Amino acid sequence: METGISRRGLFGAGAAAAAILAGAPATARAASGLTLRWWGNNGWEVRIGPKTILIDPWPTRFKTGTYTSAGADPRTPLSVNRELIDGYLDRGLLRADHILVTHGHYDHLTDVPYLAQRTGATVLGTETHLSLMAALGAPEDQLAIATGGEDLTFDGYSIRVLRALHSATGTRARVAFPGTRTLSRRDRPRVIADLLEGGTLAYQVSGGGASVLDFGGSNYVESELAGLRPDVVLVPPGGAKVTEYVPRLLRALGNPRYVAATHWDDFDLPLGRAHDPNGGLEVLRKAVAAASPGSEFVVLDHLGEFTP
Numbered sequence: 001m002e003t004g005i006s007r008r009g010l011f012g013a014g015a016a017a018a019a020i021l022a023g024a025p026a027t028a029r030a031a032s033g034l035t036l037r038w039w040g041n042n043g044w045e046v047r048i049g050p051k052t053i054l055i056d057p058w059p060t061r062f063k064t065g066t067y068t069s070a071g072a073d074p075r076t077p078l079s080v081n082r083e084l085i086d087g088y089l090d091r092g093l094l095r096a097d098h099i100l101v102t103h104g105h106y107d108h109l110t111d112v113p114y115l116a117q118r119t120g121a122t123v124l125g126t127e128t129h130l131s132l133m134a135a136l137g138a139p140e141d142q143l144a145i146a147t148g149g150e151d152l153t154f155d156g157y158s159i160r161v162l163r164a165l166h167s168a169t170g171t172r173a174r175v176a177f178p179g180t181r182t183l184s185r186r187d188r189p190r191v192i193a194d195l196l197e198g199g200t201l202a203y204q205v206s207g208g209g210a211s212v213l214d215f216g217g218s219n220y221v222e223s224e225l226a227g228l229r230p231d232v233v234l235v236p237p238g239g240a241k242v243t244e245y246v247p248r249l250l251r252a253l254g255n256p257r258y259v260a261a262t263h264w265d266d267f268d269l270p271l272g273r274a275h276d277p278n279g280g281l282e283v284l285r286k287a288v289a290a291a292s293p294g295s296e297f298v299v300l301d302h303l304g305e306f307t308p
């Protein structure tokens with residue numbers, strides 16, 4: 001972690017605790033009842049009281065070559081590290097009442113069918129996401145379809161689903177592994193190219209007096225954000241082809257108090273110490289500072305926690 005970047009993930013302390021450590025005045029806002037933990041890539045755990053909501057959990061992190069000059073090998077076989085996941089589940093470090101899927105790609109969806117089976121969690125995603133997960137063996141009665149626009153209330157927390165967009169890269173601003181499929185248990189995905197994007201959703205989770213908004217790709221639908229005022233927004237680096245990617249986003253959200261980086265680490269490496277493969281984190285930090293100087297830029301290490 002570099003100087004100037006929040007290190008609270010390393011200390012496991014929330015905003016209130018960090019403020020006390022820093023000798024902040026007593027007027028500092030009390031910590032909320034919502035705690036975030038980063039599981040690498042766009043994997044987030046949102047804890048609200050006894051409830052846990054996971055977004056795009058992918059502890060397995062197999063090697064694909066994504067960050068090499070050749071890019072990800074589309075024939076990379078899909079695999080789930082059950083031993084690793086069981087270890088977290090059995091020690092009570094990982095649980096879920098809901099699992100929210102932003103899109104179908106391997107670094108977001110691969111572990112969800114097994115996690116759903118082990119936790120009994122309700123899983124939200126588009127028809128394509130649910131189809132891919134059903135074909136991978138997810139318990140079908142736990143799959144709940146979403147299209148964006150849903151505002152759902154559960155015991156102690158609410159989930160707002162937003163239409164969103166996937167990152168578009170290269171000179172032609174193209175989406176990787178694009179496409180959709182209808183609901184089917186057939187055609188089990190075998191390699192990463194089988195996991196189609198299938199539409200992209202963003203999620204705002206609220207409860208415990210706070211709210212967090214997550215984007216699993218570096219793009220968004222601005223009109224979907226009207227009136228949203230999350231305490232924390234989770235933003236991936238990138239967005240080079242998106243007009244005013246960071247300033248337009250933060251303006252639409254009323255300059256959130258916390259902007260936390262997501263999807264910035266090299267996921268060819270196992271969970272441990274997060275490594276930025278291409279300097280995207282620093283570019284994002286500067287863009288946030290320029291667009292919304294009042295926002296605090298938060299960077300967690302793997303399994304680091306943050307309470308807004």
Ligand SMILES: [Zn+2]
Pocket residue numbers: 103105166217
């Ligand atoms: Zn993707």
